[in-house]
Amino acid sequence: MKSDYIWMDGELVPYKDATLHVLTPALHYGLGVFEGIRCYDTSRGPGVFRLQEHLERFVNSISVLGVEHFPYTVSELSDAVHMTIRANRFSECYIRPLMYMADGPLGLNLDVSRPAVSIATWEWGTYLGKAALETGVHMMVSSFTRPQPNSVMTKAKITGNYVNSALAKTLAVRSGFDEAIMLDPEGFVAECSGENLFLVRAGALYSPPKALMLEGITRDSVITLAGDLGYQVVEEPVTRDQLYIADEIFVCGTAAEVVAVREIDFRKIGSGKMGPITSQIQEAFFKTVRGEGERSNDWLEIGSKTEYSAGI
Numbered sequence: 001m002k003s004d005y006i007w008m009d010g011e012l013v014p015y016k017d018a019t020l021h022v023l024t025p026a027l028h029y030g031l032g033v034f035e036g037i038r039c040y041d042t043s044r045g046p047g048v049f050r051l052q053e054h055l056e057r058f059v060n061s062i063s064v065l066g067v068e069h070f071p072y073t074v075s076e077l078s079d080a081v082h083m084t085i086r087a088n089r090f091s092e093c094y095i096r097p098l099m100y101m102a103d104g105p106l107g108l109n110l111d112v113s114r115p116a117v118s119i120a121t122w123e124w125g126t127y128l129g130k131a132a133l134e135t136g137v138h139m140m141v142s143s144f145t146r147p148q149p150n151s152v153m154t155k156a157k158i159t160g161n162y163v164n165s166a167l168a169k170t171l172a173v174r175s176g177f178d179e180a181i182m183l184d185p186e187g188f189v190a191e192c193s194g195e196n197l198f199l200v201r202a203g204a205l206y207s208p209p210k211a212l213m214l215e216g217i218t219r220d221s222v223i224t225l226a227g228d229l230g231y232q233v234v235e236e237p238v239t240r241d242q243l244y245i246a247d248e249i250f251v252c253g254t255a256a257e258v259v260a261v262r263e264i265d266f267r268k269i270g271s272g273k274m275g276p277i278t279s280q281i282q283e284a285f286f287k288t289v290r291g292e293g294e295r296s297n298d299w300l301e302i303g304s305k306t307e308y309s310a311g312i
């Protein structure tokens with residue numbers, strides 16, 4: 001997670017000085033919002049994948065949380081992201097913008113503290129383990145349920161929401177699985193602790209509807225790429241047993257990218273290996289993010305290679 005600089009409220013701060021006071025309200029109550037974005041090495045320079053959409057979701061999450069007077073625009077944040085990558089001379093990295101409620105006295109009223117922003121970048125390899133991209137992962141259906149959307153709002157990447165994800169993820173890993181699939185309060189499949197999910201059956205793709213999950217930007221990209229490849233994508237409720245009898249399953253997210261699921265709850269999915277449609281989607285995804293796909297121009301914001309390598 002190391003880098004030379006972290007952007008904090010308009011300034012590039014050396015990594016070791018990017019620290020906060022222990023009485024920062026965000027730390028006590030989960031009053032923060034974050035984003036996760038990836039920058040890929042392309043032949044034309046470092047390309048940030050769907051930066052605009054990620055920053056719009058960031059600002060929307062802050063509005064869902066109910067923060068008033070957020071001081072930055074999407075365009076200012078976008079400049080700050082590029083500045084941070086350049087300063088650290090990364091050609092490929094993960095980008096983590098964070099809004100955290102700072103300064104005010106402790107207390108649950110959001111209006112007594114100040115929204116502060118940091119942007120960190122680091123080189124983050126594979127999220128679900130090195131072999132995951134090739135061989136797929138073993139998932140468990142978690143005994144923890146996704147929150148009812150009128151208690152914790154799933155459209156927002158609010159830091160406190162991730163307690164639910166952390167409970168599910170930790171239990172899954174301690175139980176010997178790679179990751180957890182979580183059901184919504186009615187018992188339908190929602191999403192994973194940090195990814196959205198697709199299943200393949202009889203040549204078509206299915207994904208749970210958006211209402212009860214984070215609207216993943218990778219999920220949206222996969223829907224478009226699958227359409228480009230000629231596949232039908234159906235967004236409809238998915239049950240646990242539909243997972244067990246799927247031909248293929250894969251999960252996707254910024255950190256995880258596109259990863260096949262080879263087994264769920266000790267039941268082999270399809271052949272128990274990455275399926276052909278998953279493999280095609282994974283290939284199209286990597287081609288796109290590396291600047292070699294038909295959608296690359298629309299989805300990658302490429303910084304100048306000279307500027308980036310000079311750190312300016």
Ligand code: PPE
Nearest residue numbers: 036193194195196214216217218253254255
């Ligand atoms: N659902 C959840 C709950 C989620 O956290 C993510 C991203 C997604 C779906 C996929 O969304 P998108 O990245 O827009 O395609 N999870 C982030 C956090 C990972 C972490 O452990 O930290 C990520 O992938 O950056």
